[in-house]
Amino acid sequence: MKVNLYLRELRKNRTSLLVWAAIIAGLLLLYTSMFLEVVALWDVAKDLFPEPLLLAFGLDRVDMTTILGFYAMDSYITVILLGSIYAILLSSGILAKEEKDKTIEFLLAKPLVRSSIITGKLLVWFTNIAVLNVLISITAFISFRIFAAGHEYNRTVFLFLLVAPFLAQITFASVGFLAAAIIKKGKSLTAICLSIVLVTFFFNKIAGAADRFKFLEHFTPFHYADSVDIVYYETINPGYLILMLAITSVCIGGAYLSYNRKDMIL
Amino acid sequence: MNIIEINNLTKYYGKSRGIIDLNLEVKKGEILGFIGPNGAGKSTTIRLLLNFIFPTSGSAKILGKDIIKHTKEIRRQVGYVPSEVDYYSDLTASEMLQYSSRFYDRSYPEKIADLSDRLELDLDKKKVESLSHGTRKKLAIIQALIHNPELLILDEPTGGLDPLVQKVFFEILKEEQDKGATVFFSSHILTEVQKICDRVAIIKDGTIVKVENIDNLVEDTFKNIRIEFDGNEGIDFDLPGIIQKETSDKIVKLLYNGDINLLLARLSEINLKNLWIEEPSLEEIFMHYYHR
Structure with missing residues (x-):
């Protein structure tokens, strides 16, 4: 009877999904609308940046005057960062909420095992994150047609730029889900989850800025799904792809194990 | 089952x-x-x-x-x-x-x-x-x-x-x-x-x-006994089965779950003014279990 739970949670989280989708898609549209202006200015503007800064942002490897290069530098960061925050708050929130609001007492008195609760909630966040990314992808596609009319781009690389943030968001969502399954009553869960996203986001920045911190790039999904790399190499790094899937599997497996043994203290 | x-x-x-x-x-x-x-x-x-x-x-x-x-x-x-x-x-x-x-x-x-x-x-x-x-x-x-x-x-x-x-x-x-x-x-x-x-x-x-x-708890086992004495005899009540005893002036209150015959035999030796034998409320019985 997890269908019952799934449908109710979908309905309950619909507004929040639409709000996040509207914000991210809106920002995406705003950025891409500036594309032609940036193209016109870029030859002059890039000389204004000092060399190290260009390197730090990967501007030596990406051409800002192509629509994919431009997308990779601006909209992509918004999509992956805000999307990841949405993903981790959603996955951790829908699991922890039952304990925080003590409704778990109702749910656990119904004929379903805890694994069904986990599965139901998992499908809800997966669906929502997938829908979010579909909406973003459609917006991105349309925005290219409008604001970069006539500019050719590699469709496969574009597809990678749409799939990579989704994978990173799923990775974050799994980590948040595991945290919610472990932490009793979801104490400080929101703060923990937000920290995970923001800290790993800055890991990626720092790793790109200084060589001695380069090792940090291995610990952040923002690097696994780095847009500059995707545009430059025209692919998603297969090692990192596997790593994201592995983290996701381990976290979800861990969430099942932990939740099935958890004392629900009310 | x-x-x-x-x-x-x-x-x-x-x-x-x-x-x-x-x-x-x-x-x-x-x-x-x-x-x-x-x-x-x-x-x-x-x-x-x-x-x-x-x-x-x-x-x-x-x-x-x-x-x-x-x-x-x-x-x-x-x-x-x-x-x-x-x-x-x-x-x-x-x-x-x-x-x-x-x-x-x-x-x-x-x-x-x-x-x-x-x-x-x-x-x-x-x-x-x-x-x-x-x-x-x-x-x-x-x-x-x-x-x-x-x-x-x-x-x-x-x-x-x-x-x-x-x-x-x-x-x-x-x-x-x-x-x-x-x-x-x-x-x-x-x-x-x-x-x-x-x-x-x-x-x-x-x-x-x-x-x-x-039923056992309320009817059979426990009795609330209230005894009023005539005169000033200081009565020593030490029967087995007395769970609680309260003495005030000439009245003794007992919570009793012993043999009722023993109690009556003992009481018959004394000059009584009045006697009440009542069902205790569950409350009283439970207080006994809680405080023991």
């Missing part, structure tokens, strides 16, 4: 005690009162039975099934009323009941309508959030009953119910009992248990101190 069988069930929360080596059997078709003060371990026992929490040691069976391994099958046959009702604040009462019944194999519109009517629950558009304590309790009672469970586990179910509704609730419980249901009724209000239960189990500091038929 036993509907609930608890064997040496123990639960520690870290170092603090939940229950210790608790043993209890609940027979099919009975209403068992599970009585104890706050913090004695009543809710812990119930939460273990429903597998909200895991035992530190020991085991229990409901309907012959292990509470951990077969928790899903058990939950299908159990209706549970929590002591504090926390439901989804964004749902209305009727949405809540529909959501609840969809977890079972079929819906029960007639039963919902009938029970809401009898318990005077308005199934209007109000969100659970804005419902009073008592109204939430009614909601909890209905969702526990709609799937015709074989076992009802009630944790302080009458809190917030007004006396008239409480009376209806007890009638409903009796009807469920007549249909073959078993009721595990946890409470710290003793008089309400007296009205409805067949047996009581008294829990204190995490263990069962006494399981007794309610």
Whole structure:
């Protein structure tokens, strides 16, 4: 009877999904609308940046005057960062909420095992994150047609730029889900989850800025799904792809194990 | 046949005690009162039975099934009323009941309508959030009953119910009992248990101190004795079976569960002005168990 739970949670989280989708898609549209202006200015503007800064942002490897290069530098960061925050708050929130609001007492008195609760909630966040990314992808596609009319781009690389943030968001969502399954009553869960996203986001920045911190790039999904790399190499790094899937599997497996043994203290 | 069988069930929360080596059997078709003060371990026992929490040691069976391994099958046959009702604040009462019944194999519109009517629950558009304590309790009672469970586990179910509704609730419980249901009724209000239960189990500091038929407990064993003396004889009452003794002026009050003949024989040697032999309230009997 997890269908019952799934449908109710979908309905309950619909507004929040639409709000996040509207914000991210809106920002995406705003950025891409500036594309032609940036193209016109870029030859002059890039000389204004000092060399190290260009390197730090990967501007030596990406051409800002192509629509994919431009997308990779601006909209992509918004999509992956805000999307990841949405993903981790959603996955951790829908699991922890039952304990925080003590409704778990109702749910656990119904004929379903805890694994069904986990599965139901998992499908809800997966669906929502997938829908979010579909909406973003459609917006991105349309925005290219409008604001970069006539500019050719590699469709496969574009597809990678749409799939990579989704994978990173799923990775974050799994980590948040595991945290919610472990932490009793979801104490400080929101703060923990937000920290995970923001800290790993800055890991990626720092790793790109200084060589001695380069090792940090291995610990952040923002690097696994780095847009500059995707545009430059025209692919998603297969090692990192596997790593994201592995983290996701381990976290979800861990969430099942932990939740099935958890004392629900009310 | 036993509907609930608890064997040496123990639960520690870290170092603090939940229950210790608790043993209890609940027979099919009975209403068992599970009585104890706050913090004695009543809710812990119930939460273990429903597998909200895991035992530190020991085991229990409901309907012959292990509470951990077969928790899903058990939950299908159990209706549970929590002591504090926390439901989804964004749902209305009727949405809540529909959501609840969809977890079972079929819906029960007639039963919902009938029970809401009898318990005077308005199934209007109000969100659970804005419902009073008592109204939430009614909601909890209905969702526990709609799937015709074989076992009802009630944790302080009458809190917030007004006396008239409480009376209806007890009638409903009796009807469920007549249909073959078993009721595990946890409470710290003793008089309400007296009205409805067949047996009581008294829990204190995490263990069962006494399981007794309610009739035995009230009628047979214990007597409240009040003796008024004529004159100033200082009476020394040291019979076996005197549980409590209070002396004031010329009146002695006893809680007595010894042989009534011995007492009468002793009293016949004394010049009495007046004598009362009464049924003690359950309250008095329980106070005795709690304080021992």
